[in-house]
Amino acid sequence: MNVTLHVCITCRAGQTLAEGEAAPGALLHAAIAEAGVPDGVNLVPVECLSACSQGCSVALSAPGRWSYVYGRLSAANAADVIAGSAAYAAAADGIVPWRSRPEIFRKQSLARIPPLSAVPEAAE
Template sequence: MRDDGPESVSGEIILNVCTTCRDAGDPDPQAERPGAILARVLEAALAARASAGDPLPIRVEPVACLSVCKRPCTLAASAPGRWTYVWGDIDPATHVEDILDGLAKYAASQDGVVPWRERPDIFKKGVVARIPPFPRRDAAE
């Protein structure tokens, strides 16, 4: 069985960020959830990068739940023709630059697979799932 999925299709990367989970030790149930903070910080970092002339084709999409509640914050990157990755244990205060670095490499790859040695540590240690791309429509016909 091959492990390389269908040929890449260029396009926007969707970055789903879970906004529901909270840290287990958080004493304030009304505190802003880490995922909501992460989504906001990532959107600001992407906007700053675009303003500096170095945009990434990424759209941040907050979602209510990614069902990885034991590993907050969680995010998932997907794009047509690319492998989807889900990562957990993300810290919105310290991992934003690593996330952007990893996503830039994801965007530059043919199929969404970034070689292990080139991934930021959070994308190595925090990986929850790797999901194959959907077959291209013209390949399925």
């Protein structure tokens, strides 16, 4: 099953950028792309994950699995994001055991979203 790793490329991480300066989110995306993502993980740049007050952010999702949003990241965290996405890809339900998560994924989770199949239908 394919996993999607979204990276917010417009994130400024609270910085004021000079004309033409790359956003920290774009630098994170570039670092991940350069290092390479695991098989079965699709790296997708997005323009906003609405976690602006939380620094650079990424989201992991796949059909039928729990989804996660992580924040307070930088290009220096690219290897941990890749390791975390590999662990997520290996977890059938998206829930990676606590000890198997990179430290940044243990401490910097902003949201955990249930799979669509687990969301009950709205009451009328």
